[in-house]
Amino acid sequence: MLKIFILKMLSIKDLYVSIDGMEILKGINLEVKPGEIHAIMGPNGSGKSTLANVLAGKEEYEVTHGEVTYMGKNLLEMAPEDRAKEGLFLSFQYPVEIPGVPMVNFLKTAVNEHRKYHNEKELTAGEFLKFMREKMDLVEMRSQLTNRSVNEGFSGGEKKKNEIFQMALLEPKLAILDETDSGLDIDALKTVAHGVNALRKPENATIVVTHYQRLLEYIVPDVVHVLYKGKIVKSAGKELALQLEEKGYDWIKQENEN
Amino acid sequence: MTDQDKILAEVTQNEYKYGFFSDIDTDIIDRGLNEEVVRTISKKKNEPDFMLEFRLGAFRKWQKMKMPNWAYLKVPPIDFQDISYYAAPKKKELKSMDEVDPELLDTFNKLGIPLEEQKHLAGVAVDAVLDSVSVKTTFKEVLAEQGIIFCSFSEALQEHPDLVRKYIGQAVPVADNFFAALNSAVFSDGSFCYIPKGVRCPMELSTYFRINAANTGQFERTLIVADDDSYVSYLEGCTAPMRDENQLHAAVVEIIALDRAEVKYSTVQNWYPGDKNGKGGIYNFVTKRGICRGVSSKISWTQVETGSAITWKYPSCILIGNNSVGEFNSVAVTNNHQQADTGSKMIHIGKNTKSTIVSKGISAGKSENSYRGLVKVLPGAINSRNFSQCDSLLLNDTCGAHTFPYIEVGNKSSIVEHEATTSKIGEDQIFYCNQRGIDTEKAIGMIVNGYAKEVLNKLPMEFAVEAQKLLQISLEGSVG
Ligand SMILES: Nc1ncnc2c1ncn2[C@@H]1O[C@H](COP(=O)(O)OP(=O)(O)OP(=O)(O)O)[C@@H](O)[C@H]1O
Numbered sequence: 174m175l176k177i178f179i180l181k182m183l184s185i186k187d188l189y190v191s192i193d194g195m196e197i198l199k200g201i202n203l204e205v206k207p208g209e210i211h212a213i214m215g216p217n218g219s220g221k222s223t224l225a226n227v228l229a230g231k232e233e234y235e236v237t238h239g240e241v242t243y244m245g246k247n248l249l250e251m252a253p254e255d256r257a258k259e260g261l262f263l264s265f266q267y268p269v270e271i272p273g274v275p276m277v278n279f280l281k282t283a284v285n286e287h288r289k290y291h292n293e294k295e296l297t298a299g300e301f302l303k304f305m306r307e308k309m310d311l312v313e314m315r316s317q318l319t320n321r322s323v324n325e326g327f328s329g330g331e332k333k334k335n336e337i338f339q340m341a342l343l344e345p346k347l348a349i350l351d352e353t354d355s356g357l358d359i360d361a362l363k364t365v366a367h368g369v370n371a372l373r374k375p376e377n378a379t380i381v382v383t384h385y386q387r388l389l390e391y392i393v394p395d396v397v398h399v400l401y402k403g404k405i406v407k408s409a410g411k412e413l414a415l416q417l418e419e420k421g422y423d424w425i426k427q428e429n430e431n
Numbered sequence: 432m433t434d435q436d437k438i439l440a441e442v443t444q445n446e447y448k449y450g451f452f453s454d455i456d457t458d459i460i461d462r463g464l465n466e467e468v469v470r471t472i473s474k475k476k477n478e479p480d481f482m483l484e485f486r487l488g489a490f491r492k493w494q495k496m497k498m499p500n501w502a503y504l505k506v507p508p509i510d511f512q513d514i515s516y517y518a519a520p521k522k523k524e525l526k527s528m529d530e531v532d533p534e535l536l537d538t539f540n541k542l543g544i545p546l547e548e549q550k551h552l553a554g555v556a557v558d559a560v561l562d563s564v565s566v567k568t569t570f571k572e573v574l575a576e577q578g579i580i581f582c583s584f585s586e587a588l589q590e591h592p593d594l595v596r597k598y599i600g601q602a603v604p605v606a607d608n609f610f611a612a613l614n615s616a617v618f619s620d621g622s623f624c625y626i627p628k629g630v631r632c633p634m635e636l637s638t639y640f641r642i643n644a645a646n647t648g649q650f651e652r653t654l655i656v657a658d659d660d661s662y663v664s665y666l667e668g669c670t671a672p673m674r675d676e677n678q679l680h681a682a683v684v685e686i687i688a689l690d691r692a693e694v695k696y697s698t699v700q701n702w703y704p705g706d707k708n709g710k711g712g713i714y715n716f717v718t719k720r721g722i723c724r725g726v727s728s729k730i731s732w733t734q735v736e737t738g739s740a741i742t743w744k745y746p747s748c749i750l751i752g753n754n755s756v757g758e759f760n761s762v763a764v765t766n767n768h769q770q771a772d773t774g775s776k777m778i779h780i781g782k783n784t785k786s787t788i789v790s791k792g793i794s795a796g797k798s799e800n801s802y803r804g805l806v807k808v809l810p811g812a813i814n815s816r817n818f819s820q821c822d823s824l825l826l827n828d829t830c831g832a833h834t835f836p837y838i839e840v841g842n843k844s845s846i847v848e849h850e851a852t853t854s855k856i857g858e859d860q861i862f863y864c865n866q867r868g869i870d871t872e873k874a875i876g877m878i879v880n881g882y883a884k885e886v887l888n889k890l891p892m893e894f895a896v897e898a899q900k901l902l903q904i905s906l907e908g909s910v911g
């Protein structure tokens with residue numbers, strides 16, 4: 174019997190990234206296997222969002238060194254929309270507003286672009302609405318929001334919920350959640366975490382970027398990494414998150430200054 | 432052979448028997464413009480005397496006029512003596528779709544235009560013309576029952592000369608401007624529409640249903656008269672590009688709205704814009720004006736301008752009747768080397784008159800896109816209001832957007848508001864779409880349509896859908 178195991182879903186090797194000539198990531202190494210949850214923590218400005226955006230394919234960031242393999246392919250060579258259709262999803266720290274574009278149209282286009290890519294029949298408006306309603310329940314998304322323009326006038330928390338809602342629709346293999354918890358009230362945090370957990374499958378993986386250990390009580394990580402000044406300076410089990418919450422980052426900073 | 436082809440073949444043969452082609456072939460006069468040419472045109476069309484006088488009057492004034500140069504446009508010199516003014520502007524007689532430029536077919540397909548209409552638009556033989564004739568006949572019967580007149584301008588001059596005589600030149604006087612004067616002297620054909628008192632036209636009137644709609648050529652003239660308490664929605668335009676060898680297009684549209692009448696005029700203009708390097712394309716110099724003559728009358732212009740190498744066009748409203756309303760909603764897209772100088776004039780004369788201007792410019796490539804508008808409130812137009820909003824969206828750093836608003840308010844009780852914004856398309860918005868699996872071209876289409884939504888919403892449904900696709904197509908290859 175032949176079984177193909179993808180042992181590594183994502184493999185980042187010695188990744189250096191600059192923006193406008195300023196080096197932000199300085200040799201990142203990270204491996205994520207199917208089924209795993211990785212948490213990335215670290216002080217403001219340490220490069221967490223940069224890493225997330227580079228993986229998603231944002232153009233302004235220049236990869237000066239290193240390689241990234243995703244599902245056996247060279248991720249850095251892929252167009253951002255292809256990365257998305259190959260199952261890489263980024264829940265943005267700051268989701269943008271797109272005035273005049275109704276959420277429903279946007280989502281239908283996105284879902285159908287994914288389906289086309291995988292040679293599946295595109296959903297009709299009716300089929301899509303049905304599919305959308307199921308997923309709305311999952312994150313308790315209000316229908317007033319899906320009738321509005323993309324993120325326009327959404328509250329901070331609503332925007333974050335909307336990201337997870339889109340994740341539910343697109344069913345990614347690798348989800349990167351960039352501070353999805355900030356701005357959420359306690360109930361919303363639980364709902365979002367519940368949504369993320371409900372979408373989990375053994376073949377999928379999640380990278381959670383967060384400042385707070387609270388989220389990690391609901392979405393329990395296998396590994397916690399600390400990103401500091403563009404490098405992963407510490408990786409350990411979930412107890413590291415608790416430690417960080419108690420002690421802050423000073424001890425990590427000190428360890429790395431000497 | 433498919434049924435469709437059979438029908439087309441039959442039609443072709445039938446028409447041929449009646450010498451349809453030879454008719455067209457002989458109706459070409461030599462290049463150049465003089466009084467004799469004007470007389471010839473009028474004579475060929477067997478026009479009533481007043482029409483000849485109108486044309487001659489226009490021609491004499493035109494001779495003394497100069498081409499306007501105040502617009503933000505670079506217009507290459509046009510030799511007006513090098514144009515044939517009565518060449519039925521049908522150029523190529525294509526025998527089958529195989530002879531049509533594949534790029535053009537590609538665009539048709541993207542727009543989802545049905546095959547028979549594609550043939551019609553591409554000017555393939557006589558093809559579906561008969562089709563639209565039959566459509567037109569049934570259509571005409573329905574309209575006739577209500578007393579609505581909708582026919583070609585030539586036909587109107589034969590059948591309803593008194594109506595034409597009464598209203599022609601009211602909104603656009605012969606010597607209004609250089610191009611209007613030229614049109615008044617040599618216009619070849621166009622549409623005439625009259626809605627009688629108290630009648631709501633039961634369907635959208637569209638130039639598509641007019642015989643020879645695709646071939647009326649460079650100097651069309653449209654006259655729409657809405658009598659008291661009537662309503663009509665009129666759609667103009669070619670929703671697909673026509674490869675027109677004639678470089679100059681100088682049309683005139685006049686609308687007269689009487690007491691409580693309402694006229695909606697929607698245009699989707701997609702003439703050939705020229706190639707990527709700015710070669711070829713239509714010079715579109717159009718005068719469109721409506722008069723709200725009656726009390727509480729309303730005229731609204733909605734335009735989606737994506738075509739033409741040069742666009743010079745200011746659909747305007749003269750608000751004479753008290754409580755009358757004028758509206759102008761525009762989306763103008765320029766890409767590559769296109770230039771557009773477009774906007775509106777709202778002239779408030781009656782009391783309590785209201786006008787709204789919403790202009791959305793979208794520039795890409797190396798194009799120049801200008802909004803030019805005049806809001807003028809006369810001293811007697813007390814309690815009048817205008818609101819203007821002019822937004823420009825830039826897709827890159829090589830294109831230009833400009834606004835030239837002129838405001839003159841002659842009394843203290845009127846309020847005129849003007850808002851303008853210029854923004855660049857957001858990289859972050861595009862990336863957000865990309866991250867959801869939507870490629871950049873589609874993303875731009877979506878963002879631009881969102882930006883233009885307010886105006887697109889004013890278009891009749893079917894038109895709006897086509898306009899949306901058109902916006903996307905005209906911006907293809909504009910980023911990256
Ligand atoms: N587009 C950009 N232009 C200039 N500098 C940038 C840009 N994006 C990121 N940076 C800089 O790179 C560094 C890392 O930013 P990044 O957003 O990745 O941090 P972060 O770890 O996500 O921080 P936070 O916890 O505050 O979200 C910061 O110093 C930031 O100012």
Ligand SMILES: [Mg+2]
Binds near residue numbers: 221222266351
């Ligand atoms: Mg961040």
